[in-house]
Amino acid sequence: MNIFINTIYMDDMTQGTGVEKRFPLIYFWLKDYYYQRSPENYERVNDWSFSDDATPLRNNPQLQDKLHKTPPDIVGLSLYLWNEDTLLDNAKWIKEHFPDCIIVAAGPNADTREPFMRKHTYIDVTVPGPAAETFRRIVDKRLQGESIKDVAGVCYWTGTQVIRNEPVQRKDDPLVLDYVTNFYDEVKALLDDYTQRYEKVIFLTMYMQGCPYSCSFCEQGTKLWTKVLKRDMHKLYKEVDLLATYTNCIYEFADANFGIVPEYEDIVDYVIENGKGNISFKKPPLAKNQVDFTNYLMTKMIDSGVYYSDDFGNITLQDPNPEIVKLNGRPFSKEYEKIKAFREFTKDNEHKIGRVEIILGMPGQSYDTLTDSLYELQRNELLSHYLPYFYLVFPNTVLTSPGSTYKFKTNKCYVRSERHYTISMLDYPDTDCGLAFNKMIETETLSTSELAATWYHWSLMCHLYGFLGWMRTPINYLKNYHGVESHEFIKQYTSQFHPDNWLNLPDSFRKDLVALERWLQGKDRLIDRYDNTGEYALSPKRISQYRFHSSPGDFMIILDNIFRCCIDVDRDTNIDSIYNWQLAKLLRFDNEFKPRTNTIVDYNWDDISVCKSQSYWKSNWTFEWPRENPYKQTLDLKKIQFVPVTNWAELDAELQKELVLEPYQPIILPSMQVDRQTPLQQATT
Structure with a gap:
């Protein structure tokens, strides 16, 4: 009896030679479990072996030779979203060369639904959920020369239907x-x-x-x-x-x-x-x-x-809307206490880097509810450099289980390289590691284009408000000098990116969104959008962040549109100065190694926006960044210093001009009603 365990860890597919290596837990777990739970049969197994080589077996003569020397009687596959395609093809090759072996598929991507079972008939049984005890019983049955079809926990294809045996009782799978x-x-x-x-x-x-x-x-x-x-x-x-x-x-x-x-x-x-x-x-x-x-x-x-x-602090919300969370099977409990605790833990972080876990694409979410949720994060200081998740769809979940009434569409979205997809704004255009994520792309309440738009503007706001703090100044100014609440600002901000308004966006932003939508739909295997030089591919997760830093003039058009939706811009003579101040604080993204310094003579609009005083004076301001090439830094997966070093010097007296501003004073009438509360506000009031 020879047992072969095949899995591939993401590190082996993405990190490169010599960087990180993950220890083969699955192999040792199954072997050790069998050793402890079937000691009388353990000695009858001649060989336990494993492979986590990311090279497909068809192109791997070394692994082929190993299998021919010790022909497998049982093969265990540990399927995950990143290795599913490769391992299934490995299993097909094994079945072609060793037709009498039993192939057992388990892991999060071990699908028991009919389309999967009908397509992959070389898989003998699939095991959803915990699999160690089921695998032990399969080995015992094979050693005894008995059928494995009656083993608890297995699912198999008869040729016409899927048979799902009752699972192993948890008490029997320690x-x-x-x-x-x-x-x-x-x-x-x-x-x-x-x-x-x-x-x-x-x-x-x-x-x-x-x-x-x-x-x-x-x-x-x-x-x-x-x-x-x-x-x-x-x-x-x-x-x-x-x-x-x-x-x-x-x-x-x-x-x-x-x-x-x-x-x-x-x-x-x-x-x-x-x-x-x-x-x-x-x-x-x-x-x-x-x-x-x-x-x-x-x-x-x-x-x-x-x-x-690098994360500092962690809070798992999925969505701050209690109705959405309840709909998706998690009790909405202690959320207010969690938020208070997280805010206290991260209160000294000017540039937020804590892990705030949000999922976009959950059933029940809509463009409007996600706008409210974005506002909740902004209001509670929960936006951070940590980006939300796309909803990933796995086969053995409440959503995908037999009898589920959810209606949705998914697509396998391929990325050029996992590390650049996760960390970088850019990627090498000729790279294709074969890694795909099965993403939710449409629900009953959220279209693909709306999901693309939400991802785009959400990841941008995480960067601009949560990490850089750049968006705080315009939001605070509108609130403190025009009475425009941040909820209204967020509504106007997300409205700019709604699919109905894509034609009104600058071309650079519109083309980003169209490319992102096509990628989600599967019309393009890899996202077909490139940097301003046309040399490098944009990374889907941070495409909007690249656009902000590489085309700042285009973003200022969007910001101006938001302001014009909120106030009469032409009656406020300070708006142009605020825009220039914001541009001066912005690191411009290009493929050059050079000093990066912006200078401006102006008032400190960051201070003004929060009403630090009523009287302000101009200064000579210098915003400096390290002498680096941001393209090379992001391609090398290095951290970029987005936040400038700020220096100021006094201005000559003859050039000075005092600015006196009075904060907005609302007129309160008895008949006035308060603004509509968001779901989290209602739940925590």
């Missing part, structure tokens, strides 16, 4: 991970190899498996996962003791809710006290309703130097 003890020599040999060949080794682990929530977008939102299992803490400590002997290991938890129980502090403390400074925590998925505790844990990790992430 979390017994202890492979560091049981296979110490093999684990250490692999760590010795990886730590020599890679800059960082990510050691994936787990303390708790399962999730008590039922979110529509998450595989663990189904009843297969609702019972939460805990692992013996001391087995986890053995991992820490081993990792502490290396200097370049990152500890990553696959738990759905890190921090949901107090024991997580014990884990953090053990790493701090026994990790010898060699282990860092990769940002874990934090518990949704334990913001105070998770922020406390994050602070402890940061202060101890064991936190491997």
Whole structure:
């Protein structure tokens, strides 16, 4: 009996040779589980092996030779959105060359719906949900020469229909991970190899498996996962003791809710006290309703130097609209407390970099509700450099389960490279890593063009208001000197990007949006939009941010349109000065290595906008950025200093002119009604 486990981690597809390597948890988990739960049969298995090579098997003679030397009797696939296409083709090749082997597909992208099962008939069984116990029983059945079709938890195609067996009871599928003890020599040999060949080794682990929530977008939102299992803490400590002997290991938890129980502090403390400074925590998925505790844990990790992430603070909202969240299966609870805790935790961050988790494309969202939600984030100081998620659709969720009544459309959207897609504004045009994300592109209340527009303007506002603070000045000025509330500003801002108004936008912005829509629809495999030189491809996630920095004059046209929708611009003689001030603070994006300095003689409109005084004087202002090429920085995945160093000098007295401004004073009449409240305001009043 030979068992072969095939998976591909995203790092192997995206990071490049020698950068980061993820330890093969799935392989050791299944092997160790079988060792502990079927000890009498373990010795009958001749060979356990795995491959996480991103090279397709058809083009991989080395892996082909390995399989021919030890022909697999059982193949386990761990399917994820980034490896699905490659692993399925690998399985097809294996079935062609070893037709008697059993191929078992599991993981988040192991689809049990009829179209998938009908198409991929070389897959013998698919296992949705937790799979370790089901896999053990499959191996036992094969060793006994019996059919696997009656094993609990498997789904298979008969040729005319899908048969779905009842799942394994959670009590019969314990979390017994202890492979560091049981296979110490093999684990250490692999760590010795990886730590020599890679800059960082990510050691994936787990303390708790399962999730008590039922979110529509998450595989663990189904009843297969609702019972939460805990692992013996001391087995986890053995991992820490081993990792502490290396200097370049990152500890990553696959738990759905890190921090949901107090024991997580014990884990953090053990790493701090026994990790010898060699282990860092990769940002874990934090518990949704334990913001105070998770922020406390994050602070402890940061202060101890064991936190491997740029994020500072975390809050999981998905959408600040309680009705949307409830519709998608998550109770709207403690949101106000979460927001207060997060604001307190990040209050000293002038440029917001905390992780604020929002999902765009959720069932029930519309362009109008998302406008209100954007306002809620702005009002509560929750916009940050961290961008929202596109709604990714997986096969084994509440949304996609048999009997679901949701109506929606999805599409596999391909990216040139995952790292540039995630981090950069630009990408190399001749790159195609084959990575695709199955995105929600249309719901009953949100069209593809509206979703494209929302993503575009939302990611831009995250940058302009949350991170740079650039948009604070115009918003504050309109509020404090014209009585225009920020809710009205946000409404006018999002209105500019609504599909009905695309023809009114400057060409550069309109073409961005059309390209983004075509990419979502699948009309273009890769987004067909390039930088102003035509040399580099734009990255879809930050396309609007590139446009702001590369075509600032076009954005100022949009800003002026917003102002004109809010006030009578021609009656305010300060507007042109505000526009010039805003342009002076803006880093212009081009493919040149040169000093970047903007100078202006003017009042400090940042101070004026927040009414710091009633009398203001001009100064000589200089805004400076490092001598860098922003194109090279973003292509090299380096951080760009968007925020300038600001210096000022006094102006000669004969050039001075005092500016006196009185803040707006509203006239309150008894019959006046307050503005309509947003759903979050209603829920927290």
